[in-house]
Amino acid sequence: MKVIVVGCTHAGTAFVTTAKKLYGDAVDITIYEKNDTISFLSCGIALHVGGIVKDPMKLFYSSPEHLFSLGATPKMRHEVLEVNPREKYVVVRNMETGETFRDHYDKLVVTTGSWPIIPNIPGVSLDGVKLSKNFYHAKEIVEASKNAQDVVIVGAGYIGVELAEAFRHNGKNVVLIDLADRILSRYLDKELSDLVEKELTENGIKLALNEKVVEFLGENGKLTHVVTDKNKYRADMAILAVGFRPNTDIFKGLLKTLDNGAIIVDKYLHTSEPDIFAAGDCAAVWFTPTESYEYIPLATNAVRMGTIVAYNLFENKVEYKGTQGTSGVKIFSYNIAATGLTHSWAQEKKLDIESVFIVENNRPEFMNTYEPVYVKLIFERTTGRVLGGQVMSKADVVESANTLSLAVANKMTVLDLAFSDFFFQPHFNKPWNFLNTAALRAVEKIHNMK
Structure with missing residues (x-):
């Protein structure tokens, strides 16, 4: 079977390594990738900027040479220009030579990933305005930051907040701008984001929330200021971190997509064309x-989906169960994780939900140390079904978000979660785990509403 893979970051790498393990030489895999690298963990850029990861090469977990050693044929610096599903071929351009050619396939695996959203703002192309996505962006940011003192970050999601912390650790003056009135608004509800905002400001980061960037100003082609609808900020460097869009332009009109271009797949990850699969940030x-x-572009989604495509290459074997969008981040002293819906997101979707927020110590108070744990639990009002949750503490309790993820995936109710069996040992927790406690509070709330 001839398989062509278009793009190769997390989903593509996972597909190729799994398919070669499963089928060996029974599959002939050719990879077309525009870059000359694969498998870069962009979530590590802030760690590199902050000096925790000294060598950015360590943020790669595979390479074209490794995929070649497995029996695949990586064609780096090759761009797929056109796909013909009816005749099952792609048109490819060698970006080094300019040569254009066709290549036929039996199955096509689309793992083209995503790209940062670049707002159409005057001055966005000035020297000093940077993106944060790939290996080369990481190198540019670190190099430019050597001569930058005033750094403005546009976008207060995970990437923006992590970079703000990293730059602050490096002694930079940091302004964090977001159009929303809260940071991390897609991941955390106000009870928790308020605490993180306080942590950021106490560590010297200026928050410019509910502000819209309207212009980047510069002199001699180099950035000097970032202008919002309310203020003007000095800037030697600005990082755009306002989100990502799927890299699917060549599939417009060919495959069924969401409005933003993300390719829709069935439960076995076939697209609307049965011999074309899609996985990762493009889907x-x-x-x-x-x-x-x-x-929901996440590396975890990508590697799962890429692996599942490999299992389903010849026949439908493994069903993609979906995702809860489980994610985590460390910001200064706080460990944070979330899964499923926030209260505010559920309200946007006009769902009939309730929520509870508790503060519970992670260990018994007779222990020599203990830390508050902040838990937000979102559940369906009528059934009590768990729809999401957030956990935050200076103690490392974020793995509990994985437990909440399973609760959401398996449609558990708050009653189920309240009486779930969790171990107790004073070094680690209390007889009632904080997830039990939050769920018990939710059960009481439902009871009192009747």
């Missing part, structure tokens, strides 16, 4: 809390 995911297609 929509089945979001289990709402049972709807959403765009």
